[in-house]
Amino acid sequence: MAATGEETDGRPSWLVRKIRGLLLDISGVLYNGSEGGGEVIPGSVEAVEKLKAAGYKVQFCTNEDQCTREQLVHKLARFGFKLLPTELHAPSPVARKLLQERNLRPLLLMHPGGLAEFEGMDFLNPNCVVIGGAEDQFTYERMNKAFRLLLNSDNPVLLATGCGRYYRSGSNLLLDGGPYTKALEFACDVKAEIVGKPAATFFLAALEGIHVSPEDAVMIGDDIVSDVGGAQACGIRGVQVRTGKFRPEDENHPTVKPDGYVDNLAQAVDLILKYN
Amino acid sequence: MAAKIRGVLVDLSGTIHVENTVIRGSIQALQSLRETGVSVRFVTNTTKESKETLLRRLTGIGFDIKAEEVFTSLTAARRLVDQRNLRPMLLLQPDAIEDFKGVDVDNPNAVVVGLAPDCFNYELLNKAFRLLLEGCPLIAIHKVRYYKRGDGLALGPGPFVTALEFASDVRAEVVGKPQPSFFKQALYEMGCDAQSAVMIGDDARDDVGGAEAIGIKGFLVQTGKYRDGDEHRLANPPFAVCKDFSAAVDQILTML
Numbered sequence: 001m002a003a004t005g006e007e008t009d010g011r012p013s014w015l016v017r018k019i020r021g022l023l024l025d026i027s028g029v030l031y032n033g034s035e036g037g038g039e040v041i042p043g044s045v046e047a048v049e050k051l052k053a054a055g056y057k058v059q060f061c062t063n064e065d066q067c068t069r070e071q072l073v074h075k076l077a078r079f080g081f082k083l084l085p086t087e088l089h090a091p092s093p094v095a096r097k098l099l100q101e102r103n104l105r106p107l108l109l110m111h112p113g114g115l116a117e118f119e120g121m122d123f124l125n126p127n128c129v130v131i132g133g134a135e136d137q138f139t140y141e142r143m144n145k146a147f148r149l150l151l152n153s154d155n156p157v158l159l160a161t162g163c164g165r166y167y168r169s170g171s172n173l174l175l176d177g178g179p180y181t182k183a184l185e186f187a188c189d190v191k192a193e194i195v196g197k198p199a200a201t202f203f204l205a206a207l208e209g210i211h212v213s214p215e216d217a218v219m220i221g222d223d224i225v226s227d228v229g230g231a232q233a234c235g236i237r238g239v240q241v242r243t244g245k246f247r248p249e250d251e252n253h254p255t256v257k258p259d260g261y262v263d264n265l266a267q268a269v270d271l272i273l274k275y276n
Numbered sequence: 277m278a279a280k281i282r283g284v285l286v287d288l289s290g291t292i293h294v295e296n297t298v299i300r301g302s303i304q305a306l307q308s309l310r311e312t313g314v315s316v317r318f319v320t321n322t323t324k325e326s327k328e329t330l331l332r333r334l335t336g337i338g339f340d341i342k343a344e345e346v347f348t349s350l351t352a353a354r355r356l357v358d359q360r361n362l363r364p365m366l367l368l369q370p371d372a373i374e375d376f377k378g379v380d381v382d383n384p385n386a387v388v389v390g391l392a393p394d395c396f397n398y399e400l401l402n403k404a405f406r407l408l409l410e411g412c413p414l415i416a417i418h419k420v421r422y423y424k425r426g427d428g429l430a431l432g433p434g435p436f437v438t439a440l441e442f443a444s445d446v447r448a449e450v451v452g453k454p455q456p457s458f459f460k461q462a463l464y465e466m467g468c469d470a471q472s473a474v475m476i477g478d479d480a481r482d483d484v485g486g487a488e489a490i491g492i493k494g495f496l497v498q499t500g501k502y503r504d505g506d507e508h509r510l511a512n513p514p515f516a517v518c519k520d521f522s523a524a525v526d527q528i529l530t531m532l
Contacts, residue, residue, distance in 0.1 A: 140396040140431070147422065147431050165443045166405070173409065175402055179443040183435035187421045 011275045014218060014237050014260035019276055021057035021212030023089075023203065023231065024048075025221030026064065026072070028244015029265050031079050035170035040079040041243050043266030048081060050269055057210035061089045061203065061219070063162035063196040063226070065132035065177075066111040069093070089206040091161035091196030092117035095130050098195065104128040104157060109146055109180070111135055128157035131184065131192070133164070133177045143183065150188040158184055160192040164226065168245070197223075198230025207236070218259070220268055222246050229256040241265060281531045283468030284309060285459070285487065287477030288320040288334070288346075290424050290500020292521050296337055299499050301522035303338050309525050310340070312532055315466040318346045319459070319475070321418040321452040321482065323390035323433075326374035327351060347462045349417045349452025350375045353388055356415060356451060362386040364415070365407060367395040367436075389440070389448075390417035391433050401436065408444035418452030420482055424501045453479070454486020463492075474515070474531075476524045480506040484514045495524040 027033050030044045051058055060083065064072055069085040076083055092114055099106055099121065107126035108118060111134050118130075129146045150156040164176035181192045196202050207217055214235035221227025222244030231238040237259040240246060251261065262268040286292065292302040309316060318341060322330060327348050334341050350368075354375055357364055365384035366373055369392050376388075387404045395401075408414055420432035437448050452458055463473055470491035477483025477494075478501050484494030493515035496507055507517050518524040 136398050138398045138401075140393045143396070143435075144430050147435075148429060151422075151429065173402075173406060175398070175405055175439070175443055179405075179439035182442040183431075183439040186438040187431055187435040 012260050012271055014239055015271060015275045017215070019056075019218050019237070019272065020216040021059070021207065021210050022051065022272075023059050023061045023206055023217060023219040023236065024265070025197075025219075025223065025227050025244075026060050026062040026076070026088075028222035028246070029220060029241055030060075030076065030081060032244060033167075033169070037075070037078070041264060043264060045080040047266045047269035048083075050273060054273060056272075057212055058087065059089050059206040059210050060087055061197060061206050061221075061227075063164065064090055065092050065114045065161040065196075066135075067113045068116045071113070089202070089209065090117075091132070091202065094202060094205065095159050095161065095195045096121065098159065099128070099130070102157075106130045106159075107146055107149055109134045109137060109142060109177075110161075111137065127153065128159065129184070130159045130161070131177050131181050132161035133167075134180070135174065138175075138180050143180065146184055147187050150184060150190055156188060156190045158188075158190050158192040160194050160196075162196040162226065163192075163194050163198075197221075197226045198233065200230070200234040203231055203234050203236055220262070220265060224250040224253050224256050224258070228258045232256070232259070239268060241268065279469075279471040281314065281472055281474055281493075281528060283315040283317070283463065283466040283473040284528060285317050285319050285462055285473060285475040285492065286521075287453075287475075287479065287483050288318055288330070289322045290478035290502075291476060291483075291497055292339065293334065293337060294424055294500060295426055296333065298337050298339075299520060301520065303340075305522035305525040306339065306341075308529065312529065314528075314532060315468060316345060317462045317466055319348075319453065319462050320346065321349045321391075321420050323348065323350045323372050323417045323452070324369045324392070325371040328374065329371050347458075347465065348375075349458065350390060352451045352458060352461065353390070353415055353417050354379070356449075357386070357388065360386075362413070362415075364388040365404060365412075366390075367392045367400060367404060367433075368417075369394060384412070386413050386415060387440070388415045388417065389433050389437050391420070391423065393430070396431075396436050401440065405440055405443050408440060408446045414440060414444075414446050414448040416448040416450045416452075418455075418482070419448070419450050420453075420479065422501065429501060453477075454482040454489065456486075456490045459487055459490055459492060474528060476518075476521060476528075478502045480510050480514070485510050488512065488514065495527070497521055497524055 109131040160181040163178040218237040219231030228238035240258040364386040367389045416437040419434035475487030
């Protein structure tokens with residue numbers, strides 16, 4: 001299938017203005033996850049290398065909160081990607097920074113695999129809740145603990161790594177942290193602060209790290225709302241790949257119209273190298 | 277002139293008892309109420325236990341309450357399941373499942389959620405979520421946010437129903453308080469219109485707000501789950517705010 005949004009000379013409309021930097025989603029763009037670890041999306045390894053060789057500034061924006069950045073780098077290395085932890089922008093380190101700035105002691109409702117990102121923090125007598133894709137940790141008693149903390153707080157703070165509804169793991173669909181965040185919001189009449197995608201602060205901080213301004217950047221992701229809609233809301237061009245969680249219905253999304261579609265990351269990079 | 281009060285709806289947990297403890301003065305107050313000849317119905321979202329267990333608990337701690345006077349959201353849900361011939365996955369405590377005796381639960385085509393701390397784990401909620409994604413209806417016994425248990429406040433089914441709704445994009449049908457249909461059914465059984473009825477409860481939103489939405493006078497008691505200022509969190513102030521059930525009854529006795 002051809003990339004959509006083309007000008008007459010073949011230049012896609014999302015490349016009319018020059019880009020200097022890219023934000024790339026990881027899961028569904030670089031690889032497809034599954035219980036066994038997943039598989040690389042063909043062409044993605046070479047695409048990332050070509051981008052870097054051409055001098056583009058790239059940050060990888062992920063809502064991954066079930067492992068540390070180091071672990072994710074290792075996992076990606078198995079697929080052939082050569083990334084550094086500093087090239088990854090993930091919600092847990094951002095949450096950690098926020099907590100430190102505001103002098104908060106968190107109760108973590110997180111997956112055990114991602115806890116190391118919070119190592120060394122003060123967890124005694126917690127005064128806020130950080131919630132992520134905690135899976136089996138979402139027990140009734142742990143949810144109750146979080147609920148009571150928020151209810152008894154004069155100024156309740158609920159930080160959520162993202163607001164995804166569910167994700168696929170192998171052949172199963174699993175509840176993400178979003179539904180549990182909604183549960184606590186409903187129980188305590190509070191509004192969660194989203195730390196990861198689609199929060200504008202998250203995209204902007206990623207761009208700050210590579211010194212690129214929003215109008216000179218493009219975000220490439222498979223999630224129409226969180227990746228594309230989130231980026232567009234802060235002035236970043238949003239391009240959707242037809243890989244990962246992409247569904248054909250996404251092209252008729254009621255509120256989000258991407259700046260462009262590409263079949264996969266490889267096609268996006270070829271277009272960039274040709275027209276930018 | 278204001279209509280005379282002919283029917284009194286009373287919440288149970290947090291209003292006249294908390295688990296096995298009577299809220300002071302409630303047994304005596306209920307007796308005084310009965311002596312006036314006014315109709316009394318107990319409307320409860322207490323869905324952790326079957327009606328039978330609930331009755332045994334209440335009579336065990338000294339209340340004079342009959343089975344036909346208790347109207348629970350669990351029995352209302354059972355009625356709905358029967359009417360529509362559903363085979364529900366029941367997210368209910370084992371005891372509450374008693375009220376669904378005889379219902380076919382194999383190969384489920386619906387999800388029923390009540391107050392079920394033992395079921396609100398990741399595995400079962402995922403199972404329920406996948407049924408909803410396949411298009412099964414979601415029936416909530418009620419959407420209460422939290423309740424009072426021995427060691428403090430604890431999450432009710434409302435937050436978990438909300439989680440399932442958000443995950444699957446399916447809206448729950450709620451059968452218990454504060455649904456108008458639930459209060460109306462109780463009024464119907466008493467043969468009493470809304471203007472001549474009062475509702476006494478500790479939940480500002482579900483007892484008082486729900487009752488007042490259909491014209492019943494709401495009495496908010498400051499026991500159970502009541503927290504300072506709850507009456508101000510309602511869109512309209514309640515008809516009355518009372519220290520406890522027995523104070524509410526004292527005021528009602530002057531309105532008969």
